[in-house]
Amino acid sequence: MEIVAERPEHAAAIETLLDLSFGAERHARTSYRLRRGVPPCAALCHVALEEGELRGSLRFWPVIAAGQAALLLGPLAVAPEHRGRGFGVALIRHGLALAERGDHRFVLLVGDPDYYGRFGFTRNLTRGLTLPGPFEDRRFLGLELTPGALDGLTGNVTSAAASACRVRAAAALA
Ligand SMILES: CC(C)(COP(=O)(O)OP(=O)(O)OC[C@H]1O[C@@H](n2cnc3c(N)ncnc32)[C@H](O)[C@@H]1OP(=O)(O)O)[C@@H](O)C(=O)NCCC(=O)NCCS
Numbered sequence: 001m002e003i004v005a006e007r008p009e010h011a012a013a014i015e016t017l018l019d020l021s022f023g024a025e026r027h028a029r030t031s032y033r034l035r036r037g038v039p040p041c042a043a044l045c046h047v048a049l050e051e052g053e054l055r056g057s058l059r060f061w062p063v064i065a066a067g068q069a070a071l072l073l074g075p076l077a078v079a080p081e082h083r084g085r086g087f088g089v090a091l092i093r094h095g096l097a098l099a100e101r102g103d104h105r106f107v108l109l110v111g112d113p114d115y116y117g118r119f120g121f122t123r124n125l126t127r128g129l130t131l132p133g134p135f136e137d138r139r140f141l142g143l144e145l146t147p148g149a150l151d152g153l154t155g156n157v158t159s160a161a162a163s164a165c166r167v168r169a170a171a172a173l174a
Pocket of ligand 1: 021022074076077078079082083084085086087088089090110111112114115
């Protein structure tokens, strides 16, 4: 298994995998509203490959949470016939390790707490935040990259500017 940075030639296979995993109607979901019109954080988007074939994909988007720049983890998907082989865990561990080296202070996601709990994501950290649409309460999770970053944070989660990740990456290199 290899985890490599997503490249343009992976895009079509990723779309097929996301359609298969979440359905074509996924674009109406609340987490997709936060992604609309905003490119993902390219430096954090990776794919899992095996024998050159796409097995899984993880992307991150920039968002604003109560006025602070944050990351939205996902979508994460693994090819159905290859689930349970560690691709998902490997992609998340890799993505979070890279995110920790950047300058975002916390990560949000809408997903299964039984899966994401192992990485430290918890609903307790997002109680003060509101998403711009319906979501299942137990599935809105947060993880602090800087201890205390979500402590007492109250407000709305909104889309970031289209340039958000590019600007932050450039600032980190400067
Ligand atoms: C969820 C998903 C990404 C997991 O990827 P994966 O490569 O199959 O997972 P891994 O092999 O890395 O991890 C396997 C572990 O996760 C657990 N797991 C997988 N899906 C789970 C879920 N929905 N809830 C709880 N645990 C889950 C397995 O039981 C296993 O646990 P173990 O390590 O204790 O044995 C994959 O099943 C998938 O693509 N599902 C459809 C899309 C989806 O739901 N994406 C996540 C958005 S919430």
